[in-house]
Amino acid sequence: MARTLNAPLAGAERSRALPTVRIGPDATDRRWPAVVAVAFTLAQLVLVRPTMGLGWDESVYVSQVSGHAPAAFFSAPRARGVSLLVAPIASWSSSTSLLRICLALLSGLGLYLALRAWRGLFPARVLGAAGALFSTLWVTLFYGPQAMPNYWVAIGALAGVGCFLRARADHRDRAALWGLGASAALMAWMRPTDAVWISLPLFAVLACSRGWRRPALPLACAAGLASGAAEWIVEAHLGFGGLGARLADASGIQGGLGWNIAVLDQLRSLSGRSLCRPCTGSVPAAWMVAWWFVLPLLAAAGLAVAVRAGRTTRTLLPLACATTAGIPYLFMIGYAAPRFLLPFYALLAVPAAYALTHLVTASVRKRRPVAATLVTLGLAGHLAVQYAVLDQAVDRTVAGHRDWARTAAELRRLGVRPPCLITGHRATPIAFYAGCRSAQTHGHNANTTAEDIARTAERQPVAALTTPKEQPPRFARDWEQHRGGRLRLYVAPAPGEAARN
Structure with missing residues (x-):
């Protein structure tokens, strides 16, 4: 049986009648999100290339559950969500292509479920348009099939706000309550x-x-956050000296959180840079960054339309959550990465899509073709820009990962094979590629000492990596020097060889 969602929400929605929105077996409610999710999955497989090797952060997350290489150092800001997500594949297979394909499929499914969480709050065409806006951003396509947490935080945020609104409007909607708890847990599980x-x-x-008078809603949200963050909190007490100490360590690794306007840093990263630290250089061309300003403007226009239509809360709330999602990465951090703002974009997509669909459907009949043409041309330009940046980002990333793979192959040729240890420049990803343990004596990933590395070299193969301009660490100055890609490789004498000499 279909049921209706006509309970008042809040604010302006209390002062005027809400249109009755049917929630039932309407095929169109499922069709649009499904089409968008399938297209998103296929676009990832075609444009991002499953053969793209693992990145630096990916190698850290995957190594925690991989049978291919020892676990890399896990720093304070990281959470175990991604490692658990990839465990069903990474625990028995070292195939990056298989992992990417599975993540692309999962990310498509996640997008579908997140859009379905909004059913009954907006027409199906609005949800389809919201999914299309978010999923065609180059940063969404780029990180969808990667073993990184930010896309999943965005999916949890999008689904969670939709479930919250549904559960608040209809206290009998148990599915929305469970969805809210699961979405909150997913976000906390990841970050x-x-x-x-x-x-x-x-x-x-x-x-x-006065929502506290119905405790099920706040309890579902709080329980989801607590269950998702429980492991991170326990690990903070066991390995970092407490929750406060872990938060302080995380802040230090991120350059010290505090008032720092990073808007220009985020703009500079929109040229396809995966990390902008230090974030120097000029802002990319206007055609690359125009969408970054248009998306919030469209979301604001969607709010204006919603106020007149009696849908204020269901449009204002994703805008508010998008704002708080963006605050730490726009105003509290000294560097930038495009993936940080994925939750921001996902939440803005709903009111932005509402504005676009209203522009087309609410125009006077004679003007609808003009409005539809303008929207179509704008979306075509949007797709062209996103594809151009995505193509550059993928090419740059593939080239960098291949260089790491060549360095790892050269190390294996030189006898650095498991069990082994690699330290120095880019040691974390290269060690994963080589199947070795990585270690550092300084910096954010410091987890050993020079003396420990020297002792390890007496038992197993060890290599130290530097750039051509860097001097080797003191313990490696007498080691044999080689070239490996763009790096210098200092390989310790084979265990026992120094003693024989």
């Missing part, structure tokens, strides 16, 4: 601090509207 920032407006709405 606990991001989950807290994104959830702040949800708790604010409950506090301001």
